[in-house]
Amino acid sequence: MQILFIVNEAAGHGKGKKVWHHLQQHLTINYQVAFTEYEGHGQELAKNWAQDAQTKKLIVIVGGDGTIHEVVSGVVHNEFIVIGVVRAGSGNDFARYFTTFQNALQIETYIQTEMASLPTDIGAVQLGNLQHEIFVNNAGVGFDAFVTKHINKSRLKFYLNKIGLGKLSYAAAVVRGLFSFERFDVTIRADNQELQFQQAWFVAMSNQPYFGGGMKISPSSKPDDGQVEITIVHGISRLKLLLVFVTVFFEKHTKFKEITFLQGNQFNIFVHANNIDCHTDGNYIGEIKEGTNIHCTVQHNAWQIISKEH
Structure with a gap:
């Protein structure tokens, strides 16, 4: 059995390094390890290692949601690669829903079995004719991406991680x-219908329920149903939006009339404003111009994750 650990030592502002150091001390199996050194490196490492696979191989990611996003991007549609994760990020939204490894013993036990895996969907967004991105957890246009951009610039996340409260950095931002933040109007087209939303805060596209460090924004999302869920928050005051974010942790936000949920296998989203921020899996991917078509789809059974029987 071939196993590669892809380790992001910088994940969680140093948590990745500590987790890997502890993990490797308890590993008794043969393995390879590669360390990410720059943004996008995880995708390159995974793609290069997996490209000639003819039998099942296991990649174990030691990192957070951003590292997971990169690695999965590198092995999408490769039927021989199974993904496992040891959580080491700050938000860890992936680990709130998907099965993960907790220690070295679980990893070693897993590879001694038949390596049962589950086929899993991947979300995809196309920004006009220019940029194509996948998402494991979720993608967003508007306020959530605006927050993501500012988190990545802020020192607050660093200090909160130092005291074990990294997940609060999203709430603080x-x-x-x-x-x-300036609200915007948006048009969404799907299934031969067109929906208009005024004064929107954000449009979230979800493949699983969680985002922002534990907010269950899309409770009905499942990563194996061939569907993507869209959450639109619109026509709501700034003060009430704060209440929405508080209630998201308890799944009470679904009762607000200013929150609309849509489900389907593809959507076209048109933002009626300039310089609106976008993200995929918490990775800021830039701004879009007015009239840009954001085409959101889901690719069914696109990658393999370890099953719960390990």
Whole structure:
């Protein structure tokens, strides 16, 4: 059995390095290890290692949602690669839903079995004719991407991670951004219908329920049903939006009339404003211009994850 650990030592502002150091001390199997050194490196490492696979091989990611996004991007539609994760990020939304390894013993036990795996969907967004991105957890247009951009610039996440409260960095950035974000109008086309939303805060596209460090924004999302869920928050005051974010942790936000949920296998999203931010899996991917078609789809059974029987 071939196994590769892809380790992001910088994940969780150093948590990745600590987790890997502890993990490797308890490993008694043969393995290879590669360390990510720059943005996008995880995708390159995974793709290069997996490209000639003819039998099942296991990649274990030691990192957070961003590292998982990169590695899965490198092995999408490769039927021989199974993905496992040891959580080491700050938000860890992936680990809130998907099965992960907790220790070295679980990893070693798993590879001694038949390596049972589950086929899993991947979300995809096409930004006009220019940019194509996949997402494992979720993608977003508007306020959530705006928050993501500012988290990545802020020192607050670093200090919160140092004291074990990294997941609060998203909530803190939400509060700070409430008073500076400019709302926008949006049109969504799907299944021969066109829906208009005024004063939208964000449009979230989900492949699983969680985002933002534990907010269960899309409770009905399942990563194996061939569907993607769209959450539109619109026509709501700044103060009430703060209440929405509080209630998301308890799944009470679904009762707000200003939140619309859609489900399907593809959507076309048109933003009626300039310079609206976008993200995939918490990775800021840039701004879009007015009239850009954001084409969101789901690719069914696109990659393999370890099953719960390990």
